[in-house]
Amino acid sequence: MMKKKVLVLSSVPLHLIIIILAFIWILPTVGLLITSFRSSGDVAASGWWTVFEHPFSYTCYTIENYKEVIIKIGIGKAFLNTLLITIPATIIPILIASFAAYAFAWMEFPGRRVLFVILVGLLVVPLQMTLIPILRMFNKLGLAGTFPGIWLAHTGYGLPLVIYLLYNFISGLPSELFDSSSIDGATPFQIFTRMVLPLSLPALASVTIFQFLWVWNDLLIALVYLGGTPDVAPLTVRISALVGAYGQDWELLTAAAFVSMLLPLILFLSLQRYFVKGILAGSVKG
Amino acid sequence: MHTKKITPWLYIAPATFLLFFFLIYPLVNTIYISFLNYNSEKFVGIKNYLYCFTNEIMLTSFRNNSFWVIVFVPLAVFLGLIIAVLIDRVKYESIIKSVIFMPMAISFVGAGIIWKFVYAYRPVSAAQIGILNAIRSFFSLDPLPWLIIRPWLNNFCLIMVGVWIWTGFCMVILSASYKGIPRELLEAARVDGATEFRIFWKIILPLLKPTIAVVSTTMIITVLKVFDIVYVMTNGNFGTEVIANRMYKEMFIFRNFGRASAIAVILLIVIIPMIIINIQRFREQEAIR
Numbered sequence: 344m345m346k347k348k349v350l351v352l353s354s355v356p357l358h359l360i361i362i363i364l365a366f367i368w369i370l371p372t373v374g375l376l377i378t379s380f381r382s383s384g385d386v387a388a389s390g391w392w393t394v395f396e397h398p399f400s401y402t403c404y405t406i407e408n409y410k411e412v413i414i415k416i417g418i419g420k421a422f423l424n425t426l427l428i429t430i431p432a433t434i435i436p437i438l439i440a441s442f443a444a445y446a447f448a449w450m451e452f453p454g455r456r457v458l459f460v461i462l463v464g465l466l467v468v469p470l471q472m473t474l475i476p477i478l479r480m481f482n483k484l485g486l487a488g489t490f491p492g493i494w495l496a497h498t499g500y501g502l503p504l505v506i507y508l509l510y511n512f513i514s515g516l517p518s519e520l521f522d523s524s525s526i527d528g529a530t531p532f533q534i535f536t537r538m539v540l541p542l543s544l545p546a547l548a549s550v551t552i553f554q555f556l557w558v559w560n561d562l563l564i565a566l567v568y569l570g571g572t573p574d575v576a577p578l579t580v581r582i583s584a585l586v587g588a589y590g591q592d593w594e595l596l597t598a599a600a601f602v603s604m605l606l607p608l609i610l611f612l613s614l615q616r617y618f619v620k621g622i623l624a625g626s627v628k629g
Numbered sequence: 630m631h632t633k634k635i636t637p638w639l640y641i642a643p644a645t646f647l648l649f650f651f652l653i654y655p656l657v658n659t660i661y662i663s664f665l666n667y668n669s670e671k672f673v674g675i676k677n678y679l680y681c682f683t684n685e686i687m688l689t690s691f692r693n694n695s696f697w698v699i700v701f702v703p704l705a706v707f708l709g710l711i712i713a714v715l716i717d718r719v720k721y722e723s724i725i726k727s728v729i730f731m732p733m734a735i736s737f738v739g740a741g742i743i744w745k746f747v748y749a750y751r752p753v754s755a756a757q758i759g760i761l762n763a764i765r766s767f768f769s770l771d772p773l774p775w776l777i778i779r780p781w782l783n784n785f786c787l788i789m790v791g792v793w794i795w796t797g798f799c800m801v802i803l804s805a806s807y808k809g810i811p812r813e814l815l816e817a818a819r820v821d822g823a824t825e826f827r828i829f830w831k832i833i834l835p836l837l838k839p840t841i842a843v844v845s846t847t848m849i850i851t852v853l854k855v856f857d858i859v860y861v862m863t864n865g866n867f868g869t870e871v872i873a874n875r876m877y878k879e880m881f882i883f884r885n886f887g888r889a890s891a892i893a894v895i896l897l898i899v900i901i902p903m904i905i906i907n908i909q910r911f912r913e914q915e916a917i918r
Contacts, residue, residue: 368728368731372743387758442640443645451637460911461653468904469900472656472897474876475655475659496651560735562738562857562860586745596742596745600739603739607735611733619730622798623805
């Protein structure tokens with residue numbers, strides 16, 4: 344009886360520490376969200392936390408900021424560009440990588456180990472080492488500032504991690520699977536499409552959400568290969584340009600930022616399990 | 630498995646081709662360009678490297694990246710570890726995990742704006758709309774221009790944004806590893822009368838050492854390449870320049886491809902030990918398989 348009481352008491356600070364930490368972590372994002380729904384006059388006059396002084400006066404909220412950034416400032420167009428960049432730049436590398444991962448895991452060929460060790464080395468090579476030669480090449484081929492150019496770039500940069508993650512999963516499939524199916528006369532391609540891919544769905548889900556978020560949130564690659572032209576610029580590029588142009592208009596900056604965060608947050612909250620799995624499997628990548 | 634000799638090559642050909650085109654060839658080419666002048670027309674020897682190690686802003690970048698490594702890495706890893714161990718004891722673990730992990734899902738640009746607003750500064754006479762300065766004025770302290778006060782406060786403020794983003798990453802990996810420790814081991818120590826603090830230092834920490842090493846190397850690589858946060862929040866002004874942002878400026882603003890390449894090569898050289906560690910770790914894993 345006595346002992347139990349002591350345990351309960353000592354856990355009060357534990358709960359307190361955890362809740363305070365979580366509070367600190369979520370507070371900045373809450374501030375962003377609230378500010379994005381306040382009028383510019385309100386935002387300039389008082390801090391966002393003052394809305395809690397009269398929590399039921401809904402009239403102080405407005406969606407004007409969203410209308411302005413999405414339509415007038417072109418964040419809507421940027422959102423579309425981001426989608427047009429991200430979807431192919433997620434599908435193409437995963438398609439190419441799954442073939443390679445399968446070969447690395449279950450086929451014998453000379454140089455297999457050496458090639459894979461090089462791949463592991465490439466996981467953390469700084470992208471900065473590749474920007475100038477590829478930009479020059481893109482300029483020559485007319486790929487700079489185009490979607491196909493950035494799809495290719497994201498494919499090249501994403502491949503090492505995607506192959507590595509898929510390899511880890513596919514090489515862990517039971518070997519009996521491959522023995523019995525080749526006795527049945529299945530070709531490697533049939534084994535790949537009918538058995539390996541369906542069995543790898545959890546791993547494919549992990550790498551898809553990983554690559555999707557990585558491309559969606561990328562700034563550097565888009566800045567270098569697409570530039571800031573509104574026709575092609577994704578959200579990250581447009582929004583970082585807004586910081587310079589609308590530095591003090593917090594209601595606009597916060598609304599634009601929230602537009603860019605919406606889809607990643609939905610994906611994250613609904614597919615967190617797969618996201619965590621991907622991180623656990625690929626924790627070598629920087 | 631019985632396959633024709635050509636089959637494996639067909640499967641890896643597209644990937645190998647792209648990896649060569651987008652990573653290996655540019656790598657070699659960048660090293661070559663780093664010995665040429667700004668538009669790659671003339672050989673200049675090690676002039677670009679001399680510039681990197683003598684120019685004042687370059688030296689500031691090196692200093693700042695070192696500061697990031699020294700402050701950011703221990704802070705993110707340690708906080709991640711503490712949170713992983715603490716939340717294991719409460720029922721609402723998964724909610725807290727989601728909250729701490731959430732910044733990983735959003736872009737650094739988004740995070741940059743969120744925190745720029747937290748650090749917002751206005752003169753004493755005006756209402757403070759940034760929460761940090763509002764807290765300061767609540768305690769009758771003068772507001773601080775957080776992102777302008779050099780050299781340590783503004784860099785530290787940027788580092789905290791990084792900590793906010795990456796602690797969740799460290800927590801997730803360390804938490805998975807912590808849950809792998811047999812509970813009986815911790816219970817036995819508790820029965821023997823060890824304090825929680827002692828259990829943490831003498832049992833949990835040593836057992837998690839390999840994972841802490843993995844997470845720390847990943848964080849070091851991340852920090853050496855840090856770009857977006859600085860680009861969005863200060864663009865390297867007020868003494869907050871970092872190597873990756875400097876490289877971007879040399880490339881796009883000053884159009885000096887020789888110098889930009891030299892900076893990239895220096896970045897690669899600093900990261901090479903991490904690449905070797907990764908390859909060794911991979912070989913050990915394969916040996917166990």
